[in-house]
Amino acid sequence: QAAFELDKLVQIMTKYPELVIHATSHTDARGPEAYNAGLSERRAKTTVQYVISKGIDESRISGTGKGESEPKIDCSAGCTKEQHAENRRSEFLIVSGAPMTE
Template sequence: LVEAMNNDKNMVIMVKAHTDNRGSAQYNMNLSNKRAKATVQYVISKGIAKERISGQGYGESEPKVDCKENCTEEQHAQNRRSEFIIVKKN
């Protein structure tokens, strides 16, 4: 991500962090917000301007695999993810 952003100085990214559905909805929202914030801080620490990256946690609200209470470990792992959305590109 940092390399891509260094190659395109106009690229702006939004980080979407997600959790699986284990734990309370509030816990998962807080966890995903912390993950998004940590990702943003890491990218900024690598020299990317803070105006070029933002982040938001979505908790368990947008599962990649909607398996409800019957998720396998693999499905839980797929739902725990960060996505990088290109908001602006050269």
């Protein structure tokens, strides 16, 4: 699943060579905070390395791990497995080079 989604990103970045992307990886709140911070950093690094391995120049992609600091769903009162899964995600921000639309 993840490789398929990243391959779509690579296709877009290949089509629009001016795009510069920043990837942010997040975890759910289960587990120690320090562990989750490290896990999200490793996921971000792996994402960046994957995109570079597909031929995208390293100057066009960067990444950061946010751990459990920015949940999509607040689980302080408890969450279902599905809600925890939503908090485990990667997001991609266009830093520069967005194509102009007509």
